[in-house]
Amino acid sequence: MTRIGIIGMGFMGFTHFEGAKGLEGAEVTAFSTRNPTKLAGDWTSIKGNFGPPGGTVDVSGLKASADYHDLLDDPDIDLIDICLPTDQHFDVVMESIAAGKATLVEKPISVCRDQARQMVEAAESAGVPLLVAHVLPFFPEFEFAANAIADQTYGGLRAAHFRRVIAPPDWSDGMSDFTKLGGWGIDLHIHDNHFIAHACGRPEKVFSSGILQEGFVNHVHTNYVYENGPAVSAVSGGIAASGLAFGHSFELFFEDGTLLFDAGTYGDEWVVSRPLSLVSNDGSVTSVELAGDDSWCGAFTRELQTAVNHLQNGDSPGPLSARVALDALNICYAEAESIQQGSAVTL
DSSP states (O other), X not given: OEEEEEEOOSHHHHHHHHHGGGOSSEEEEEEEOSOHHHHTTBOTTOOOSSSOOOOBOOOTTSEEESOTHXXXXXXXXXXXXXXXXXXXXXXXXXXXHHTTOEEEEESSSOSOHHHHHHHHHHHHHHTOOEEEEOOGGGSHHHHHHHHHHHHTBTBOEXXXXXXXXXXXXXXXXXXXXXXXXXXXXXXXXXXXXXXXXXXXXXXXXXXXXXXXXXXXXXXXXXXXXXXXXXXXXEEEESOOOTTEEXXXXXXXXXXXXXXXXXXXXXXTEEEEEEEEEEEETTSOEEXXXXXXXXXXXXXXXXXXXXXXXHXXXXXXXGGGBHHHHHHHHHHHHHHHHHHHHTSOEEO
16 A cells, blocks of 8 residues: 655645545555644635635544654655645655655646756656656546557647647636746646657757746747657647636647547636547547546546556556656746747757
């Protein structure tokens, strides 16, 4: 049994806690938060941009601590799950690695490239597993898409386009500091950069145009350059009108078919404009049957199960690879540089 200790009980900590209820061979046994109300099990203040709000939780069977060092020092905790704000990742990850604890940290690994590199190198040097919780590849539509690319289910991928946009959020005070987030280029669009690096491989170059704010990306259009690969592009940013709280989509053009998906929150209503669909060369359009738990935290369960399987069986970390997370962050910085220069940037 892998015993998990969650550090940070905000929206993502709560989401991981709920997702962990569906794990095989693992469970949350401890959590840490400086909030005394949350320590007592009152999580009603927790809310996010999807899923239900927090409620009242029976924490009598959990180790609850105001000091996260208690979790790092606890020999009965096998996996440290860090769900703190991004600007706190570096110190806690480095301490967790020094304590010899297998570590899962929420995305992005960091806003700072040097800190991200130090974390990855420290974990590799110490032989301590470091995983980064990029959840997008575990959502059913994106998991299906990544597998179709890898397995060439519909032949080779010829081209792809991704979209991820939001209105400036007002649901969390923690989203108000643009620089701590790394802008929408890192906080939001890194999902696309990570998925592209995971599914298509790291591009050789990026060419981007867009809008910068305080040196970070607010909105971006990017072409990812693969010398011998597919034509890949993405648009992402945080400048949508308030009625478009969130939207994401993709178009994948294979040799033997086209995969389409489009969904988002329009006027406070979740709308699936195009469920995952396969357009075939014979002219037919069919909905793709998706397997797995489609509950609000099902993707997080699959994400956490991948981490557990990696620790228990040596299975591949897949999308949780810290090196791929570092690649995604480097792509974000290359995009900002490309916007500034007005030219392609080599990775």
